[in-house]
Amino acid sequence: MIYQKIGKYILASVVFIALLGMVFFGMQWFSQSVLDMLIRHDGFFQGSLQTSVDGATAYIQQAPDNPKMLPYRNWQVEELSLEAKSAISVEIGSNNPNKVLFKKNEQQVLPIASLTKLMTALVVLERYDLDQKVAISFEAMAQEGEQGGLELGQIFSVKDLLHISLMESSNRAAYALSEVVGNAKFIDLMNEDVQKLGLTNTHFEDATGLDSASYSTVKDIVRLSEYLFEKYPLFTEIISLKEYPLYMPDGTLHHVLINTNKLLGYNGIIGGKTGFTDSAKGCFLVIQNSRQQGNHIITVVLGAQDRFLEMQKIMYWVDSAYQW
Numbered sequence: 001m002i003y004q005k006i007g008k009y010i011l012a013s014v015v016f017i018a019l020l021g022m023v024f025f026g027m028q029w030f031s032q033s034v035l036d037m038l039i040r041h042d043g044f045f046q047g048s049l050q051t052s053v054d055g056a057t058a059y060i061q062q063a064p065d066n067p068k069m070l071p072y073r074n075w076q077v078e079e080l081s082l083e084a085k086s087a088i089s090v091e092i093g094s095n096n097p098n099k100v101l102f103k104k105n106e107q108q109v110l111p112i113a114s115l116t117k118l119m120t121a122l123v124v125l126e127r128y129d130l131d132q133k134v135a136i137s138f139e140a141m142a143q144e145g146e147q148g149g150l151e152l153g154q155i156f157s158v159k160d161l162l163h164i165s166l167m168e169s170s171n172r173a174a175y176a177l178s179e180v181v182g183n184a185k186f187i188d189l190m191n192e193d194v195q196k197l198g199l200t201n202t203h204f205e206d207a208t209g210l211d212s213a214s215y216s217t218v219k220d221i222v223r224l225s226e227y228l229f230e231k232y233p234l235f236t237e238i239i240s241l242k243e244y245p246l247y248m249p250d251g252t253l254h255h256v257l258i259n260t261n262k263l264l265g266y267n268g269i270i271g272g273k274t275g276f277t278d279s280a281k282g283c284f285l286v287i288q289n290s291r292q293q294g295n296h297i298i299t300v301v302l303g304a305q306d307r308f309l310e311m312q313k314i315m316y317w318v319d320s321a322y323q324w
Contacts, residue, residue, distance in 0.1 A: 071322035080317040084310045085303025088218040089318055092226050093295030101318050106219045109201050110302045113275030113283045114169045116209030118224050123189045124177055125232045130159040134176050143171040149255055166238045167257045171208040178207035212279040218300040225285055225298055239271030267315050282307030291324035
């Protein structure tokens with residue numbers, strides 16, 4: 001009688017440990033190791049234990065075919081060490097809720113340089129007439145940086161300025177966009193949208209990202225970029241372009257815009273946005289196709305000496321550390 005009670009107690013404990021390992025750690029090797037141990041020592045137990053083991057084995061074998069459990073972590077791959085101050089990688093999509101694949105200081109508030117232009121783009125896309133014509137002003141020309149090759153008095157459509165702002169990260173183009181409703185009003189609208197999206201650790205003081213008082217977190221940037229990506233096809237189209245011929249109103253070619261995202265097309269990357277200032281250091285957002293069809297991965301790096309290298313490290317690690 002006492003041996004039967006001990007056997008039942010051991011059976012319950014082993015099954016509980018096995019299920020706990022599968023649920024909380026998602027480790028295939030953990031579950032398999034426990035099952036192997038049980039099978040090697042099945043002489044200590046009788047029928048009901050072997051039935052439980054067989055059932056658990058069947059569950060594990062079916063798990064990779066269950067989309068809701070993917071991707072699952074391969075814990076034999078060590079954690080990633082990054083030089084960047086903050087980073088995050090999140091899988092998004094309708095197949096399962098957002099899943100954080102990697103994170104480092106994901107709620108650390110930092111200046112975000114030209115990733116600020118993501119919010120600039122949102123204000124424009126939600127409120128502007130894309131065909132409206134805008135003249136480049138003295139104030140716009142006073143903004144730091146010559147990206148976009150803009151000149152005083154030149155006229156462009158809002159849509160073209162959006163291309164220049166997102167692809168070549170032109171501060172002058174971003175400022176010109178803010179002047180359509182007035183720079184101060186535009187910044188108010190940016191922070192109004194911060195509240196609407198629930199970006200609790202984000203605030204803007206300018207439309208360009210030159211002001212280090214504009215700040216956010218990698219977690220908030222994922223939320224913002226996901227919203228833009230899912231709601232505005234034009235945003236997705238612009239950030240996916242390697243080149244874009246920019247024409248003047250009279251039909252003459254101004255120049256061919258070159259995307260600052262050097263990793264575009266690499267490892268499934270379909271879009272992104274770069275940023276750099278002395279205070280923010282290298283900042284980088286990329287959106288790439290996930291191995292799970294229909295899903296995408298958003299990765300953000302802030303405060304990096306080499307933003308492209310840090311991004312590649314994360315992508316390589318995710319590919320190694322997870323199985324789809």
